[in-house]
Amino acid sequence: DVKVTQSSRYLVKRTGEKVFLECVQDMDHENMFWYRQDPGLGLRLIYFSYDVKMKEKGDIPEGYSVSREKKERFSLILESASTNQTSMYLCASSLIWGREETQYFGPGTRLLVL
Amino acid sequence: EDKVVQSPLSLVVHEGDTVTLNCSYEVTNFRSLLWYKQEKKAPTFLFMLTSSGIEKKSGRLSSILDKKELFSILNITATQTGDSAIYLCAVCDGNNRKLIWGLGTSLAVNP
Numbered sequence: 353d354v355k356v357t358q359s360s361r362y363l364v365k366r367t368g369e370k371v372f373l374e375c376v377q378d379m380d381h382e383n384m385f386w387y388r389q390d391p392g393l394g395l396r397l398i399y400f401s402y403d404v405k406m407k408e409k410g411d412i413p414e415g416y417s418v419s420r421e422k423k424e425r426f427s428l429i430l431e432s433a434s435t436n437q438t439s440m441y442l443c444a445s446s447l448i449w450g451r452e453e454t455q456y457f458g459p460g461t462r463l464l465v466l
Numbered sequence: 467e468d469k470v471v472q473s474p475l476s477l478v479v480h481e482g483d484t485v486t487l488n489c490s491y492e493v494t495n496f497r498s499l500l501w502y503k504q505e506k507k508a509p510t511f512l513f514m515l516t517s518s519g520i521e522k523k524s525g526r527l528s529s530i531l532d533k534k535e536l537f538s539i540l541n542i543t544a545t546q547t548g549d550s551a552i553y554l555c556a557v558c559d560g561n562n563r564k565l566i567w568g569l570g571t572s573l574a575v576n577p
Contacts, residue, residue, distance in 0.1 A: 449563050454500060454511055455511075456511065460507060
């Protein structure tokens with residue numbers, strides 16, 4: 353079974369803080385993704401990565417950065433958290449582009465920025 | 467602009483009913499269509515469809531794709547309260563590895 357884990361289920365931060373969200377997958381997947389999910393807006397892609405040290409902007413990258421130093425780990429960084437970044441953050445991974453694109457999700461992190 | 471539209475947005479049924487959820491898409495470089503179920507946590511994968519007319523089935527759930535008319539349906543027969551969830555449809559864009567997501571159908575199954 354694919355297992356994707358995220359470092360925190362719930363997180364409360366203050367405006368201006370630097371926030372790190374970590375995601376780890378144990379199935380040697382090439383591709384990893386960060387989404388945020390908000391009511392009425394659905395799932396929106398922030399960043400994704402198809403290889404170690406590679407990253408691509410998604411649809412809403414502003415205010416975020418990512419890091420992928422190891423294949424199994426993909427981190428999302430909020431450089432200076434703002435209240436409009438309060439959301440559910442979902443990490444996902446998929447095996448290999450061109451052969452298996454199904455994305456498997458972690459349990460999510462609910463982030464509240466005060 | 468590529469898009470995925472799901473209907474209805476929400477649905478309330480009684481246990482035992484059969485429901486059909488719809489997903490239509492306009493994606494320039496279609497690669498596959500995926501269905502997910504989301505309860506109060508992360509989406510879990512249900513089906514991936516790539517070919518028209520071939521039904522995928524898992525228990526009481528089934529799904530089919532029509533690439534000519536650009537839609538897919540997800541059927542749930544003999545619904546149970548445990549089927550209450552948001553059902554998400556996504557299309558894989560063959561150009562850029564991304565999934566284009568619909569907003570989901572919220573299904574409530576009442577006892």
